[in-house]
Amino acid sequence: MQASRVMSCQTDELSRSEKCSRESRDARGAPGVESRRHGDADRQPRGRAADFDSRTRMLLEKPIAPTILRLALPNATVMAVYVLMALLEVYFVSRLGVDALAGVAPVFPLVSLVASIAQGAIGGGIVTTVARALGTGRTSDASEYAWYAVALSIPLGVVTTAAMFALGPSLYGYMGTTGNALAIAVSYSSIIFAGATLIWMFNFLMAVVRGTGNLRVPVIVVCGGALIFVPLSGALIFGAFGCPGLGPSGGAVAMLAYYALGTLAYAAYLWGRFGVLKPSFHVPKLSLAPTLAILRIGGMSAIVSASTNLTLAIVTVYVGMSGIEALAGYAAGSRLEFLLVPLCYGIGGPVGIVISANLGAGQIERAVRTAWVGAFMAFILAELVGLAVAVFPHQWIGIFSQDPSVLKVGAEYLQRVGPFFGFFGLGYVLYCAGQATRRMEASVLAALLRAAIAVLGGFVVVWLKADVTWNFVAVALGMVVFGLFALPPLINRAGYE
Known part of the structure; x- marks a missing residue:
């Protein structure tokens, strides 16, 4: 029976x-x-x-909070190393003066945009699709996604390079960068975006590995790469062994070397068949359905990632109208907001993996509980960071500059926006949960509303000729909206049933 x-x-x-x-x-x-x-x-x-392999059984059977923590610890290590690498690059560049810091400031949002779409948006689609396939026991299908990662990264990389070579200089000019700072921005941008394909492929192959629940390999690759990147970046920026430095552009060269070596490492792991996935050595016949399954998630996720970085870029434009010092102060302060994304992804990524595997296995209640636990964890983490820098803003801004004007603007940003970082963490994990459930509408709406608030708020500040720091009130309000407007689907269990 x-x-x-x-x-x-x-x-x-x-x-x-x-x-x-x-x-x-x-x-x-x-x-x-x-x-x-x-x-x-x-x-x-x-x-x-x-x-099922042992990692998939862990996703399906082990207690939720310990499972998230077990995955979050190596994931957070990866994100922490990303943070350290980014901070050190900004620190090295800031030693070259205000022009250098202001020159790379408008490039950071665009580089971050590409990386976040590659890692968290389309890469998130790869992660959740691989995890869901493993949750249904289809290991052979999951293995093929390694080839789909390669196939998708090449055209996306070529398009990114072409777009930034054509539009980059004009964009940086519109963002308020002029004179020597603009020349630095164009030079840095030309180098980093020339290797855009490496950025896409590195993150896509990492996503395939992450989708199996294996977060130790990314720790090894990222930390190993950082040991090369940090001294190489300093040497290329300032010069070493009698060779002249390349200035800010040396950081871009070092970053591309990091992505190239990391891509080779992930490829060796996957095609060396060291994990649960066993991709073929010849290119299989790729079909449209798996590609659409990835892009369906990645496309909507890209809107969230793009709008997040667009918000920062818009505020950069408004702040840049007040001069180079204000722009440099905002760049130093908002750099922490850029770093919130990898920090929150430290929790959100594992949450998406666990939810995807359990939805694939039909364990709906476990998937719902995972989303609630992860959202709470991310809110607390981001809020603690925000409160800390709001209380001690000069300790953070002082890392990058001791210029009084830079310190003033940067401190104003952290004091007005920092107390609301928790809502960003909440919204970001709900965005990762939406990738797993394939219901991204609420997160897209929340992200677009956040961008709209930044646009309208900045316009009002300019129209009223108010102090530039009033832009930061709009940024804080946008964070609250981003978190709260993404919450209803979880409350209603939309996408889980």
Whole structure:
């Protein structure tokens, strides 16, 4: 009787899939099959528990909070190293003067935009798709996503390079950069975006590895790369061993070397078959459906990532109208906001992986609980960071400059915006949960509203000829909106059932 019930559950129509899932769990004491309308791949039968590797079983069976923490610790290590690398690069550049710091300031939002789309947006689509495939027991299908990662990174890289070579100089001019600072911006931009394909491929291959629940390999690759990047960046910026330095552009060269070596390391791991995935050595016949499954998530995620960086770029334009010193102060302060993304992804990434695997296995309640636990963790982490820098703003800004005007503007930013960092953390983890559930509408709306608040708020400040720091009130309000407007789907369990 039990066997027949399980058989009927696996062959029932889509409209009755969750009823069958519950019956299967009652009959076997194991998760049922998820057969929801997310694409042909998701309608394949779930594998038996014995077919899962140890990491997938951890995602499906272990206590939620410890599982998130277990994944978050190596993930947070990776993000912390990213933070350290970014800070050291900015520190090295700031030693060259205010012009150098102001010159790289408008390039950072665009580099961050590409990296965030590659890692968290389209890369997030790869992560959740691989995790969901493993949750259904389809290891061979999950393995093919390594090739899809390569296939997607090449055209995206070429388009990025062409777009930035054509539009970069004008964009930096519109963002208030002039004179020597503009020349520095164009030079830095030309070098870093010439290797855009490496940025895409590095993050896509890392996403494939992360989708298996293996976050130790990224720790090894990122930390190993950082040991090369930090001294290389300093040497190329300032010069070493009798060779002249390249100035701010030396940081861009060092970053490309880091991405190149990291890409080779991930490729060696995947095609060396050191993990659960076993991609073929020849290019398989790639089909449209898996590509659309990735891009469907990645496209909407890219809107969130783009609007987040667009918000920072818009505020940069408004602040830049008040002069180079104000722009440098805002660059030093808002740099911490850029770093909030990798910090929050330290939690949000594992949350998305756990949710995806459990949705693939039909464990709906566990997926919902994971989203709530992760959202709470990210809110607390980001809020603690924000309160700390709001109380001690000069300790942060002073890392980059001791210019009184730079210190004043940077401190104003942190004091007005820092207390609301928690809402950014909340919204970001809900965005990662939306990738897993493939319901991104609320996060997209929240991100667009945040950008609109920054645009309208900055316009009002300019129109009223108010102090430039009033722009930061709009930034803080936008963070609150970003967190709260992404919350209703979780409350309503939209995408989980």
